[in-house]
Amino acid sequence: KAKELGGNNHRFFDDTMNELVIKKDQIERMMRLALERNEFNVHYQPQIESATGKIRGFEALVRWNSPELGFVSPEDFVPIAEKTGLITQIDELVMYQACLKNVELQHQFDYPFLMAVNISALQLGRADFVDKVQLILNETKMKPEYLEIEITESILVESFESSISILRKLESLGIKIAQDDFGTGYSSLNYLNVLPIHTLKIDRSFIQNMTSATAEKTIIESIINLVHKLGHDVVAEGVETKEQYILLKEWNCDFVQGYYFSRPVSEDKLVELLMEEKNYKNQ
Ligand code: C2E
Ligand code: MG
Ligand code: MG
Ligand code: MG
DSSP states (O other), X not given: OHHHHHHHHHHHHHHHHHHHHHHHHHHXXXXXXXXXXXXXXXXXXXXXXXXXXXXXXXXXXXXXXXXXXXXXXXXXXXHHHHHHTTHHHHHHHHHHHHHHHHHHHHHHHTOOOEEEEEOOGXXXXXXXXXXXXXXXXXXHTOOGGGEEEEEOHHHHHHSHHHHHHHHHHHHHHTOEEEEEEETSSSXXXXXXXXXXXXXXXXXXXXHHHTTXXXXXXXXXXXXXXXXXXXXXXXXXXXOOSHHHHHHHHHTTOOEEOSTTTOOOBOHHHHHHHHHHTTXXXXX
């Protein structure tokens, strides 16, 4: 009986392993195809200025709707795209689309919206990244001061020196740099002084716990004060309730982003939203 069980376990384990390998392999193959077939597109989530209710701008978030796999979450395919290097192409196409869209929206609504894009750690290790960004700005006629590049803390751990030098080059072009997901992973307050950042985004895990736990409240309020003293702006991510918004406003958090205001939406929905919700910018 034990032998039988062992046999079964062994087979079960093998199958699972195979499935995992096949899944990653399949996603990689499908991603290459998806790039050729233009299956990636961009959704946009508004960022709101807390004090006024005006729209600051948008975060561009990649979306992949595969005819074979259905909707695949960035949480699932971005890590694989990073391992295979495909993230370079994906990030570039998202930045291009997002800049193009922002120029169009600024024109249509006569408003200086900002566009934030996520950039993988890998890009900051590439010598030609700054040139690529410059090229995209030229081609889309996007002014650098309206582009914000979001980076995560893992970047800083992986290749600190070269990342800093690339960030400084981007900064000298007039581009804004945001530190994403602050409070997760290898957070260090030291980085806040070393990095040429303009904006710090507090991770949604903090925001989502804050109404229930007093400790989170204290931490968030202190982070906001500290970041302001360093001269940076603060964006709170993952704001889902009115209570969270009210508290963040009270604590002078500059900008808020989350489902309470809007989910990430397609470009068509975004235009509808901006037309309906003119109060966002007029309040
Ligand atoms: P992120 O940059 O921290 O983006 C915020 C994520 O939180 C998005 O998930 C967004 O849909 C989600 N979110 C926004 N508001 C709320 C809220 O109120 N509640 C909850 N529960 N979630 C909220 P998404 O779009 O699935 O993206 C996940 C991650 O994938 C992003 O985290 C980012 O790290 C990465 N990613 C997305 N697009 C790109 C891209 O174009 N390039 C790269 N390199 N990474 C990307
Ligand atoms: Mg982000
Ligand atoms: Mg984030
Ligand atoms: Mg993230």
